[in-house]
Amino acid sequence: MNNMRIVRIRDVADVKGGKRLPKGKQLITEPNSHPYIRIRDLGKQKILELNPEFEFVDDETQQSIARYIVNKDDILISVVGTIGLVGIVGESLDKANQTENCDKITNLRGVDKDYLYYFLTSSKGQYEISKATVGAVQPKLPLKNIQDLEFPLPTIETQVKISSILNKIDEKIRLNQMVNNNL
Secondary structure (H helix, E strand, O other), rough: OOOOOOEEEHOOEEEEOOOOOOOOOOEOOOOOOOEEHHHOOOOOOOEOOOOOEEEEEEHHHHHHHHHHHHOOOOOOEOOOOOOOOOEEEEEOOOOOOOOOEEEEEEEOOOOOOHHHHHHHOOOOHHHHHHHOEEEOOOOOOHHHHHHOOEEEEEEEEHHHHHHHHHHHHHHHHHHHHHHHHHH
Protein backbone atom coordinates (compact mmCIF):
# COMPACT_ATOMS: atom_id res chain seq x y z
CA MET A 1 0.00 0.00 0.00
CA ASN A 2 2.01 2.93 -1.25
CA ASN A 3 -0.62 5.61 -0.58
CA MET A 4 -1.11 4.70 3.07
CA ARG A 5 -0.63 7.40 5.66
CA ILE A 6 -1.16 7.50 9.39
CA VAL A 7 -3.67 10.14 10.51
CA ARG A 8 -5.36 11.17 13.72
CA ILE A 9 -9.13 11.19 13.99
CA ARG A 10 -8.95 14.98 14.49
CA ASP A 11 -7.40 15.24 10.99
CA VAL A 12 -10.42 13.67 9.28
CA ALA A 13 -13.41 14.26 11.59
CA ASP A 14 -14.82 16.23 14.51
CA VAL A 15 -15.36 14.61 17.91
CA LYS A 16 -18.12 15.92 20.16
CA GLY A 17 -19.40 14.88 23.57
CA GLY A 18 -22.91 14.01 24.65
CA LYS A 19 -25.04 15.62 27.35
CA ARG A 20 -26.08 14.48 30.80
CA LEU A 21 -29.78 14.62 31.51
CA PRO A 22 -30.68 17.70 33.58
CA LYS A 23 -30.92 17.10 37.34
CA GLY A 24 -34.15 15.37 38.31
CA LYS A 25 -34.99 14.36 34.73
CA GLN A 26 -35.58 10.72 33.86
CA LEU A 27 -35.76 8.79 30.63
CA ILE A 28 -39.25 7.67 29.66
CA THR A 29 -40.32 4.42 28.04
CA GLU A 30 -43.27 5.95 26.19
CA PRO A 31 -42.06 6.31 22.56
CA ASN A 32 -41.91 9.82 21.11
CA SER A 33 -39.73 11.62 18.57
CA HIS A 34 -36.80 12.06 21.02
CA PRO A 35 -34.95 8.73 21.39
CA TYR A 36 -31.97 8.73 23.75
CA ILE A 37 -28.94 6.59 22.83
CA ARG A 38 -27.27 4.96 25.84
CA ILE A 39 -24.14 2.80 26.09
CA ARG A 40 -26.31 -0.32 26.34
CA ASP A 41 -27.64 0.48 22.85
CA LEU A 42 -24.12 0.19 21.38
CA GLY A 43 -22.09 -2.86 20.49
CA LYS A 44 -24.94 -5.12 19.37
CA GLN A 45 -24.85 -4.31 15.68
CA LYS A 46 -22.93 -2.01 13.38
CA ILE A 47 -25.82 0.26 12.39
CA LEU A 48 -27.82 1.60 15.34
CA GLU A 49 -31.54 1.63 14.62
CA LEU A 50 -34.49 2.37 16.86
CA ASN A 51 -35.82 -0.76 18.59
CA PRO A 52 -38.15 -1.52 21.52
CA GLU A 53 -35.27 -1.34 24.04
CA PHE A 54 -34.75 2.39 23.50
CA GLU A 55 -35.87 5.00 25.98
CA PHE A 56 -36.78 8.61 25.29
CA VAL A 57 -36.67 12.12 26.73
CA ASP A 58 -39.74 14.32 27.14
CA ASP A 59 -40.21 17.51 25.10
CA GLU A 60 -38.99 19.80 27.89
CA THR A 61 -35.79 17.80 28.44
CA GLN A 62 -35.27 17.64 24.68
CA GLN A 63 -35.13 21.43 24.53
CA SER A 64 -32.40 21.64 27.15
CA ILE A 65 -30.20 19.02 25.46
CA ALA A 66 -31.09 19.74 21.81
CA ARG A 67 -27.52 20.76 20.93
CA TYR A 68 -26.39 17.19 21.63
CA ILE A 69 -28.15 15.30 18.89
CA VAL A 70 -26.61 12.81 16.49
CA ASN A 71 -27.10 12.60 12.77
CA LYS A 72 -27.35 9.61 10.45
CA ASP A 73 -23.85 8.22 9.72
CA ASP A 74 -22.22 9.71 12.85
CA ILE A 75 -20.07 7.14 14.65
CA LEU A 76 -20.69 6.78 18.39
CA ILE A 77 -18.08 5.47 20.81
CA SER A 78 -18.65 4.73 24.50
CA VAL A 79 -16.24 6.62 26.77
CA VAL A 80 -17.24 5.58 30.32
CA GLY A 81 -18.15 2.20 31.81
CA THR A 82 -17.77 -0.28 28.96
CA ILE A 83 -15.32 1.77 26.89
CA GLY A 84 -14.85 1.33 23.16
CA LEU A 85 -18.29 0.12 22.07
CA VAL A 86 -18.91 1.56 18.61
CA GLY A 87 -21.93 2.03 16.36
CA ILE A 88 -22.99 4.02 13.32
CA VAL A 89 -26.18 6.07 13.66
CA GLY A 90 -28.86 4.71 11.32
CA GLU A 91 -31.75 6.45 9.59
CA SER A 92 -34.28 5.83 12.40
CA LEU A 93 -32.00 7.54 14.95
CA ASP A 94 -31.20 10.64 12.90
CA LYS A 95 -31.59 13.59 15.34
CA ALA A 96 -31.66 11.29 18.41
CA ASN A 97 -30.04 12.41 21.69
CA GLN A 98 -26.71 11.01 22.83
CA THR A 99 -25.74 10.17 26.41
CA GLU A 100 -22.79 11.97 28.00
CA ASN A 101 -21.17 8.51 28.19
CA CYS A 102 -20.67 8.49 24.42
CA ASP A 103 -18.83 10.79 22.06
CA LYS A 104 -19.73 11.18 18.42
CA ILE A 105 -17.33 11.24 15.51
CA THR A 106 -18.94 13.46 12.90
CA ASN A 107 -18.22 15.55 9.79
CA LEU A 108 -15.96 12.89 8.28
CA ARG A 109 -13.57 14.23 5.64
CA GLY A 110 -11.79 11.82 3.30
CA VAL A 111 -12.55 8.80 5.46
CA ASP A 112 -15.25 6.21 4.80
CA LYS A 113 -17.52 5.78 7.86
CA ASP A 114 -17.51 1.99 7.50
CA TYR A 115 -13.70 1.92 7.24
CA LEU A 116 -13.36 3.99 10.42
CA TYR A 117 -15.97 1.83 12.17
CA TYR A 118 -14.08 -1.34 11.24
CA PHE A 119 -10.80 0.15 12.43
CA LEU A 120 -12.29 1.20 15.78
CA THR A 121 -13.83 -2.26 16.34
CA SER A 122 -10.72 -4.15 15.19
CA SER A 123 -8.25 -5.56 17.72
CA LYS A 124 -5.76 -2.82 16.72
CA GLY A 125 -8.41 -0.12 17.15
CA GLN A 126 -9.53 -1.52 20.50
CA TYR A 127 -5.89 -1.66 21.62
CA GLU A 128 -5.43 2.03 20.68
CA ILE A 129 -8.64 2.88 22.57
CA SER A 130 -7.44 1.00 25.68
CA LYS A 131 -4.10 2.85 25.54
CA ALA A 132 -5.99 6.17 25.37
CA THR A 133 -8.18 5.31 28.38
CA VAL A 134 -7.30 6.99 31.68
CA GLY A 135 -8.31 6.49 35.32
CA ALA A 136 -8.12 3.41 37.51
CA VAL A 137 -11.30 3.55 39.60
CA GLN A 138 -13.63 4.96 36.94
CA PRO A 139 -11.87 4.52 33.57
CA LYS A 140 -12.69 7.16 30.98
CA LEU A 141 -11.77 7.84 27.37
CA PRO A 142 -11.26 11.63 27.17
CA LEU A 143 -12.49 13.46 24.07
CA LYS A 144 -8.99 14.74 23.31
CA ASN A 145 -7.65 11.17 23.39
CA ILE A 146 -10.24 10.10 20.80
CA GLN A 147 -9.20 13.05 18.63
CA ASP A 148 -5.60 11.87 18.93
CA LEU A 149 -6.26 8.20 18.03
CA GLU A 150 -4.07 7.29 15.08
CA PHE A 151 -5.04 4.93 12.30
CA PRO A 152 -3.82 3.96 8.82
CA LEU A 153 -5.65 5.81 6.04
CA PRO A 154 -5.33 4.44 2.52
CA THR A 155 -6.98 6.12 -0.47
CA ILE A 156 -10.76 6.47 -0.31
CA GLU A 157 -11.07 3.82 -3.05
CA THR A 158 -9.08 1.34 -0.97
CA GLN A 159 -11.10 2.21 2.16
CA VAL A 160 -14.35 1.51 0.29
CA LYS A 161 -13.00 -1.82 -1.04
CA ILE A 162 -11.94 -2.90 2.46
CA SER A 163 -15.32 -1.84 3.92
CA SER A 164 -17.19 -3.64 1.16
CA ILE A 165 -15.40 -6.93 1.87
CA LEU A 166 -15.94 -6.60 5.64
CA ASN A 167 -19.62 -5.67 5.11
CA LYS A 168 -20.10 -8.85 3.04
CA ILE A 169 -18.49 -10.95 5.78
CA ASP A 170 -20.70 -9.26 8.42
CA GLU A 171 -23.79 -9.97 6.32
CA LYS A 172 -22.83 -13.66 5.96
CA ILE A 173 -22.33 -13.90 9.74
CA ARG A 174 -25.70 -12.22 10.35
CA LEU A 175 -27.46 -14.62 7.95
CA ASN A 176 -25.75 -17.64 9.55
CA GLN A 177 -26.88 -16.45 12.98
CA MET A 178 -30.46 -16.12 11.71
CA VAL A 179 -30.30 -19.66 10.28
CA ASN A 180 -28.87 -20.98 13.56
CA ASN A 181 -31.57 -19.20 15.56
CA ASN A 182 -34.25 -20.82 13.39
CA LEU A 183 -32.74 -24.26 13.92
